[in-house]
Amino acid sequence: MVRPWVKEYYGLKLKELIERGEIWEIKRLMSPAGPRAVVDGREVVVLASNNYLNLANDPRLKQAAVEAMEKYGWGPGAVWAIAGYHEILDALHRKIAEFKRTEAALVFPTGFAVNAGTIPAIVEQGDVILSDELNHGSIIDGIRLSRAEKVIYKHCDPSDLEDKLRQVHGKYKKILIVTDGVFSMDGDIAPLREIAKLAREYNAMLYVDDAHGEGVLGEGRGSPAHLGVEEEVDFHVGTFSKALGSSGGMIGSDHEVIEYIRNRARSWLLSTGFPPAVAAANLKALEIVMSDEGRERIRRLWENREYFKKGLEGIGFNTGKSQTPIVPVIIGDTKKTRELARSLFDEGVFVVPIVYPMVARGTERIRNQVNAGHTRDDLDKALAAYEKHGRRLGIV
Incomplete structure (x- = not known):
């Protein structure tokens, strides 16, 4: 039992969130993730998932995971730095480097862990970080954990x-210039050509988190490939949890940089890694996307994206x-959005x-995420309901 005053304090804070409409009402998924799923007991068209390429329930990812589980067991045993990691991670690291077109790569337990661990590892007191004002929360937390100075620039504004x-x-x-490749709430793309040019001119390092660009842009390789600046990005960050349909984070860079991060990033050194079965599914997902x-x-x-966006705009x-x-x-408007x-x-x-605090007050929205597996009937059903x-x- 917690102390009475603790229960009362957080009970009141929770009540405030509820009254402002700022609480998450989490649905229960009762089937595999896909363009259609059973949610809270009913079959629905899913527009709330990052599963862009419909790989989350792909039988080949499941089979790869089963085979790895049979060979290597389930749990990793301990953190990778202490107990070592299963050999399949070496294959995964090589495939990520091929995917990112970098010399080397490293996986993390989650995409959040990449930013929370890498940013404090690569900058220190006496350095400065320039960050887009709408960067993901994991980037914001990584910056806070570093001892570097922080400067925020206007969203996607090269002049600022x-x-x-x-x-x-x-x-x-x-x-260090840090930006998302694709911004998760607006779906816009960072002006990486202009940012890369400025990084060159001012001898700055460039760090791109492309969680929502991988598997979507640049023939699947992401926003730096889409905009032709892969060679100018120093830190290529991503995740398996979106278009790749699996779990875990990744970073690509030169050999020396990756080895330094491996030895300094606390979220890698001190976190238990994902099971070898997840590594096998990740490897298969990369093979499919490439x-x-x-x-x-x-x-x-x-x-599907063009059809759905045009339909929404046609409605108003x-x-x-x-x-x-x-x-x-x-x-x-929070109430109307909910x-x-x-x-x-x-x-x-x-x-x-x-709604707030995920987005600024006055910009409340519903975020739709279209899937390669949606049928025209799925999208028409959603548009009619909208x-x-x-x-x-x-x-409207």
Whole structure:
């Protein structure tokens, strides 16, 4: 039992969250993740998943995991740094390096752990980090854990970034520019060509977290490949948990850099690694994405994205700055956002309301994420539900 005052204090804080509509109402998935799934006991079209290429329930990933489990067992035994890791991780590291077109690579237990561990490892007191104002929370936490100075530049604004670079140039030992490749709430793409040019001019390191770009842009290789700046990125960060349909984080760079991170990043050194079965599924996912089949899945994903975005805009919804299969419906009101999400679920369409503090107040939205496995009927069902309840609620 906790102390009475502790229960009372957090009970009141929870009540405040509920009253402001800022609490997560988490659904229960009762089937494999896919473009359609059973959620809270009903079959729905899923627009709330990062599973862009519909690989999360692919039988080849499952088979690879089963075979690895039979060979290596389930658990890793301890943290990789202490007990060692199973040999299949060597194959995975080589495949990631091939995928990222880097000399070497390293996997982490999660994508969050990459940023939380790597950023504090590569910068120190006397350095400065320039970070996009809408970077992911894992980047923000990684910056907080470092002892470097922090400077925030306006979202996707190379001019503001250059102004900030002028201000810090010559005053710090190292400069690190950090940005998402694709921003998770708006679905827009970082202007990496311009950012890379500035990194060259000011001798800054460039760190790109491409969690939502991998498997989606650049024939699957991500936003640096899409924009032709792979060679100019010093730290290629990503995750297996989105388009690749699995779990775990990754980083690619030169051999010396990767070995340094392996020996300094606490979230790698002190975290138990994922099971060897997960490594096998990750390896298979990369093989698929890098194949002709992967390119066909990407083509279908973009075909679905164009159809769905055009449909939403035709109804009158505001899809913001979306450039990717992340297609937000920006509503700007917490109550209406939550009510629309509930109504869509009642119609058999699973979406998630995104409200403060995930986004700024006044920009509340539903974030739709299109899947390569969605059929035209799936998307038409979702669009019909959006039109029906968007008009009922006075949103369109």
